[in-house]
Amino acid sequence: MRFTPGELECMKILWEFGEQKPSEIQERMSRSLKNPAVRSYLSILVEKGYVSRRKVGKAYYYKAKTHRDRAFRGMMRELVATFCGGSTRRLMAFLIKNENLSAAELEELARAAEEDPEDDKRPKRGVR
Amino acid sequence: MRFTPGELECMKILWEFGEQKPSEIQERMSRSLKNPAVRSYLSILVEKGYVSRRKVGKAYYYKAKTHRDRAFRGMMRELVATFCGGSTRRLMAFLIKNENLSAAELEELARAAEEDPEDDKRPKRGVR
DNA sequence: CGCCATGTGTAGGATATTCTGCACATGGCC
DNA sequence: GGCCATGTGCAGAATATCCTACACATGGCG
Numbered sequence: 079m080r081f082t083p084g085e086l087e088c089m090k091i092l093w094e095f096g097e098q099k100p101s102e103i104q105e106r107m108s109r110s111l112k113n114p115a116v117r118s119y120l121s122i123l124v125e126k127g128y129v130s131r132r133k134v135g136k137a138y139y140y141k142a143k144t145h146r147d148r149a150f151r152g153m154m155r156e157l158v159a160t161f162c163g164g165s166t167r168r169l170m171a172f173l174i175k176n177e178n179l180s181a182a183e184l185e186e187l188a189r190a191a192e193e194d195p196e197d198d199k200r201p202k203r204g205v206r
Numbered sequence: 207m208r209f210t211p212g213e214l215e216c217m218k219i220l221w222e223f224g225e226q227k228p229s230e231i232q233e234r235m236s237r238s239l240k241n242p243a244v245r246s247y248l249s250i251l252v253e254k255g256y257v258s259r260r261k262v263g264k265a266y267y268y269k270a271k272t273h274r275d276r277a278f279r280g281m282m283r284e285l286v287a288t289f290c291g292g293s294t295r296r297l298m299a300f301l302i303k304n305e306n307l308s309a310a311e312l313e314e315l316a317r318a319a320e321e322d323p324e325d326d327k328r329p330k331r332g333v334r
Numbered sequence: 335c336g337c338c339a340t341g342t343g344t345a346g347g348a349t350a351t352t353c354t355g356c357a358c359a360t361g362g363c364c
Numbered sequence: 365g366g367c368c369a370t371g372t373g374c375a376g377a378a379t380a381t382c383c384t385a386c387a388c389a390t391g392g393c394g
Contacts, residue, residue, distance in 0.1 A: 082351060083208075090288055101370080113371080115353045122351090136361050137371055150289040151304070157285065160218060161278040166305055167315060170298070175319040176279070177294055184312045187295060191303040210381060229341075241341080243383045250381090264391050265341055 079128075079144070079152040084119045089149065092129065092142040099137040207272070207280040209256075212247045217277065220257065220270040227265040 081089060091106045092098065104116045120140050123129040128144045154166075162168040174184065209217060219234045220226065232244045248268050251257035256272045282294075290296040302312065 084352065086288070099371085111352090112354055114355085114373090117372080118351090118353075136359085146289065147300075150285070150300075153285055153289075157278070157281055160214070161274065161281075166301060170301055170305070170307075171315050171319040172278075173294060173298055173301075174316050177298070179298070179316070181313060181316055184298075184316055185309055187299050188302050188307070188309055188312055191299040212382065227341080239382090240384060242343090242385085245342080246381090246383075264389085 079149060081128075081149075082119075084115075085123055085128075088116065088119045088123060089128065089142060089144075092140060093146040097139050097141040099134075099139050101137075103140070207256075207277060209277075212243075213251055213256075216244065216247045216251060217256065217270060217272075220268060221274040225267045225269040227262075227267050229265075231268070 087107060088103060091103050095102075095106065100113055100117045100120060103120070104111060104113055107116065120129060120131070124131055124140075128142065128149075129140050130143045131138045131140045133139075154169075155164075158164055158166055158169050162172065173179075179187075215235060216231060219231050223230075223234065228241055228245045228248060231248070232239060232241055235244065248257060248259070252259055252268075256270065256277075257268050258271045259266045259268045261267075282297075286292060286294055286297050290300065301307075307315075
């Protein structure tokens with residue numbers, strides 16, 4: 079699970095806005111790019127298996143096949159392996175220190191996690 | 207703060223083992239590479255400003271200029287921006303849920319963070 | 335001094351990544 | 365049917381990344 083900067087930007091847009099055609103993605107790009115540039119990224123993503131596409135009318139519509147949180151976990155794991163000896167708990171300890179979180183705040187975060195108020199469309203634990 | 211895979215591996219080795227010459231780094235690489243390949247990475251890292259070098263005897267010794275934790279924070283920030291809307295707290299909530307941590311475990315982590323038992327050589331908060 | 339192990343410098347090739355230009359195709363509308 | 369806005373397909377250029385081969389330089393040691 080490895081993305082180049084251009085690929086990652088496409089994935090971000092696909093994750094955020096769902097199925098789209100190249101011209102729509104192009105408009106949402108932070109940089110100003112020609113249409114074929116965007117299609118080049120998308121083709122590679124399809125080739126790598128992270129994105130699927132289907133023909134609707136004249137155009138191809140692209141959709142993220144890899145789930146956002148799955149990609150996130152993969153990239154986190156890589157980072158944690160590099161910097162925290164592979165231990166997510168060490169990462170947590172680092173973040174707690176770095177954010178200077180109090181026990182009360184942690185408790186609140188834990189509650190927030192429990193209630194799952196995020197806008198992630200991730201299925202509940204265990205469900206698939 | 208962006209590293210290619212080859213560059214990142216050099217940085218990891220420099221962070222872990224300190225100042226070294228290319229042949230030493232070469233030996234510690236996971237892949238088997240020729241000496242000039244390693245030097246190529248190092249030259250780029252020097253050019254990018256992440257690594258310094260000095261001549262000792264006949265050889266150049268390379269040293270990470272960018273602190274490990276600084277790089278870590280930078281890469282975390284990028285990841286958090288992509289996946290958690292820039293909120294580290296949302297990241298924390300995600301991790302708590304993902305790791306399925308209890309309040310007691312969180313408290314323990316907070317204590318661990320307080321005691322600073324990590325082998326990170328990061329200066330204390332505020333010190334610079 | 336003269337050998338030689340160890341490093342450096344330089345050249346360059348293979349592939350990946352990023353991005354543009356342009357010709358052609360097609361679906362929708364009149 | 366015929367126009368045309370919108371998309372696709374293809375060619376390919378520029379740069380970055382990754383990696384090798386080989387010649388030359390030099391410090392240390394006998």
